[in-house]
Amino acid sequence: PGTHTQSGIVEDCCCDYETVDHLNEEVLDPLLQELVKTPFFRYFKVKLWCDCPFWPDDGMCILRDCSVCECPEHEFPEPLKRPSSLGLSSDDLVCREGKPEAAVDRTLDTKTFRGWIEIDNPWTNDDETDNGEMTYVNLQLNPERYTGYTGPSPRRIWDAIYTENCHKYPSGEFCQEKKILYKLISGLHASISIHIAAGYLLDEATNLWGQNLTLLYDRVLRYPDRVSNLYFTFLFVLRAVTKAADYLEQAEYDTGNPEEDLKTQSLMRQLLYNPKIQAACPLPFDEAKLWKGQGGPELKQQIQRQFRNIRFPLKSFALMDCVGCEKCRLWGKLQVLGLGTALKILFSGDGQENLAERLQLQRNEVIALMNLLNRLSESVKFIHKVGPGPSISKTMG
Numbered sequence: 001p002g003t004h005t006q007s008g009i010v011e012d013c014c015c016d017y018e019t020v021d022h023l024n025e026e027v028l029d030p031l032l033q034e035l036v037k038t039p040f041f042r043y044f045k046v047k048l049w050c051d052c053p054f055w056p057d058d059g060m061c062i063l064r065d066c067s068v069c070e071c072p073e074h075e076f077p078e079p080l081k082r083p084s085s086l087g088l089s090s091d092d093l094v095c096r097e098g099k100p101e102a103a104v105d106r107t108l109d110t111k112t113f114r115g116w117i118e119i120d121n122p123w124t125n126d127d128e129t130d131n132g133e134m135t136y137v138n139l140q141l142n143p144e145r146y147t148g149y150t151g152p153s154p155r156r157i158w159d160a161i162y163t164e165n166c167h168k169y170p171s172g173e174f175c176q177e178k179k180i181l182y183k184l185i186s187g188l189h190a191s192i193s194i195h196i197a198a199g200y201l202l203d204e205a206t207n208l209w210g211q212n213l214t215l216l217y218d219r220v221l222r223y224p225d226r227v228s229n230l231y232f233t234f235l236f237v238l239r240a241v242t243k244a245a246d247y248l249e250q251a252e253y254d255t256g257n258p259e260e261d262l263k264t265q266s267l268m269r270q271l272l273y274n275p276k277i278q279a280a281c282p283l284p285f286d287e288a289k290l291w292k293g294q295g296g297p298e299l300k301q302q303i304q305r306q307f308r309n310i311r312f313p314l315k316s317f318a319l320m321d322c323v324g325c326e327k328c329r330l331w332g333k334l335q336v337l338g339l340g341t342a343l344k345i346l347f348s349g350d351g352q353e354n355l356a357e358r359l360q361l362q363r364n365e366v367i368a369l370m371n372l373l374n375r376l377s378e379s380v381k382f383i384h385k386v387g388p389g390p391s392i393s394k395t396m397g
């Protein structure tokens, strides 16, 4: 098997790379691959409109409806046709969402899908009030991969996410907690890049999809810190899932398909109380070490505020609402919600009380959490299989 360039203990974690790779391939990946296919975990409820509150001039978002809009050209408001003043050329105004690979497939399998009724699942409530705008999406029909979303629009969003969280703390001056937030975002960013490289449109004319290892090397493997951040994020989310084991085990996975729902419960149990995980990496991340120093509680509040800003400014996933490609927005929202859920599990209480009693998760949060863990697990598996970066660069020229 291939090995990436990293070895030793994952920074700020409690397990080494080799153990993580082994555990992932032997236990986590097979279970997660099955889990995300179950009816409970494959449907995600999401608002897919591109309602960007920050850059109303972003051409990507202005043209958000063009894959479905049947209104004639002349009905398009004039300002929307003009190229943006912020460095977006008229070429950038090509509707990405009109591309089949960027649009979300909204087909639902009516045999296995039932809408969420609150009384079905009293343990969860929807957190978005604008229910009318929410859509159910079958994630299995919408794999995260290359969509053609490039240029100034996504760059501006990544920059904003990093700046929002890290600008006050130039590198080298991070304290542990602040660094963690940066690493989580960087790890997620690396995972998204890996999925783009693993599922790349190699030839548009023949619709040929495959791996783009040059892209993988250029965006991720040649930066050891990005690989390290990916592993860190994976272990962080794994720790959140296993910490919430008692809560997640008691949760209701009813979708009206008894056979499938029993399978979901069984897979969850195998993941949550797996002796192999407990033996190999009992504490993937030690959150108890944090917030202990001077100013701990204030620092904790500050980080919580910052993270909410990626997730819910203006009561919504505000920055994700600026992602100008429908499918990227879907996975962006899901994964940011998943990270928010992991942070909520690990940091919302004072650590003294019984977690299963105080924790309250919404159904969508649990779906996001487990699907995020699966995305990260796939990324870790992919780069481990592909092998070390420098040799890729040689073979790819």
Ligand code: FAD
Pocket: 144, 145, 146, 147, 148, 149, 150, 151, 154, 155, 157, 158, 185, 186, 187, 189, 190, 191, 192, 193, 196, 219, 226, 320, 323, 327, 328, 329, 331, 332
């Ligand atoms: P980008 O990936 O845009 O990176 C911008 C800059 O950030 C880099 O130049 C570098 O300085 C820094 N950077 C890059 N990676 C890291 C890291 N891991 N850690 C720290 N810093 C880093 N495109 C798709 O094809 N499919 C998708 O599903 C998809 N989903 C997206 C979801 C979101 C939320 C966003 C914001 C974008 C998404 N995109 C997606 C676009 C994709 O992430 C890239 O932005 C795009 O492919 C352009 O890549 P790039 O080479 O310009 O670098």
